[in-house]
Amino acid sequence: MQISSNFEELANKDAKYQGTRVRYSDVKILEPVAPSKVINFGWTYAEHARETGGKANLKEPFLFLKPATCLIPNGANIILPSSDLTKQVEMEGEVALVIGKRGKNIKQEEALDYVFGCTIFNDVTARDLTKKDPQFTRGKGFDTFGPLGPWIVTGIDPTNLRIITTLNDKVVQEGNTNEMSLSIPYLISWVSQVMTLEPGDILATGSPSGSCPMQSGDVVSVEVENIGKLINYVA
Template identity: 80%
Template structure:
């Protein structure tokens, strides 16, 4: 008999099981309850446990989604805008995209580019939204219905390149510059979550999504006027102040309240 998984505060992880098969599962304690290998099935059906489960330590955690696009909102926190030379109070969101080739999972390695390309790579800890259904011209009052769940994003940035390039594609788009995970959490309110980023255990960024200059429903609605949102798309909502350089050997961790911790090594 298939067990129905209860919908409250679910941690949904994408992983490689011991049989080298990619599945989604629910994290419960130290175990992963296997669900499905297909994100479309995950969002369109009730979450059903297929009878297999593994110890969490025995599976390899992957990026929680492979999106069609990674949409980033910049300067949504006024203090971060000030420290990076941006405009702290914009009339409309500041937008850029990251390639899917930038994605790495929890405990993946952030690879610093050659010093000939950049000499100042920084972290930006953020809340990320995972889109759950296709949407275009979404009404602000209906925007939350399009969010499947929340996860954590680190918008790794070559800060020196943001000051020389006319747009942010190169500074934001290097391979491994998009740590995402470790899982998607359903059933939480994304509008009031504490964000803390640490570098080698020292707090460098701290903020709350309630401090954003644009509301989350507004951001979802606004971007859907520009481009169609597809299931699995990632919307990174911006970073609090405190972004600082990283070097080889560092460990950077981003923790978001009610979600967990995303940790990555710098090499």
């Protein structure tokens, strides 16, 4: 199931149960939102920028987009492309913001008012391609390269959330959004000067250091404080 993209209306109404019950095993839980665009900020954590050959402590955001076709839900498979295309696919655990109302030229002091809630994102990346190509579209844009979920949590502060990514139960990434070199309100304000933010849009806020290659058969889990775990399987 998917949450309505009309977040402004949803936020002003109480949930109403209609009495229908189904077994969890009988349903497929999809991504919690269907965005018009998936906006990504790169190198927002200095150590991750250094380990991937990027620029640490940016004065202005490094921006790229991922296609909506990359999105998969919690529990789904990350499908590795052919080795003819890429030989180094890595995970990047991130906090993702879900925009709740339309915004353009948003002021920093009002930026968090445009956030409906937070969820978890895995910015799966073909690292060899992002290092080779002049821009990130191919290395970031393969189908299944955008695990998202498992749900949206409202009413939490996105500027101070701990992130832990594990690969086969081994911790490989650990950080906190309070370590970002550019603040979340600034990122929202800045990107709204470039493009109009629409309800349901995803803003992936960047990844701490520790990104590493994944192989077929691996299990990757991204856990974010006060949200939960996003678990996916590599195939």
